[in-house]
Amino acid sequence: MNREQVFSLIQAHLADELELDPNTISETTRFREDLEADSLDLYTLVQELEDSYGVRISDEEATRILTVGQAVDFVMASGAVDSRSSAAASQGSDAE
Numbered sequence: 001m002n003r004e005q006v007f008s009l010i011q012a013h014l015a016d017e018l019e020l021d022p023n024t025i026s027e028t029t030r031f032r033e034d035l036e037a038d039s040l041d042l043y044t045l046v047q048e049l050e051d052s053y054g055v056r057i058s059d060e061e062a063t064r065i066l067t068v069g070q071a072v073d074f075v076m077a078s079g080a081v082d083s084r085s086s087a088a089a090s091q092g093s094d095a096e
Helices: 003-018 031-035 039-053 059-064 068-078 080-094
Strands: none
Touching: 003 039, 003 068, 031 039, 039 068
16 A cells, blocks of 8 residues: 555545545644544544554554644554555465
8 A cells, every 4th residue: 555545545534534525634634723633533543543554553652643644654654554465465366
């Protein structure tokens, strides 16, 4: 999965969760200030990232993620995207 795909998935999740037009969400969009996300919204996003990408985000790390782009950066830096892509590829070849 590349950066654009990760961003698209996060953008879609936020748009659905917060009932917003996805086109209003960019990488520079701030969760609290621009999206008016509350603590529960942010907790839900962290859970979604953990479940979708297999990453673990500590409370301390979560407080440093202020923008959508920073969330994408965290997922990309975790290596979870690469390992999930590799696992999916190997599962696909196992099925053949």
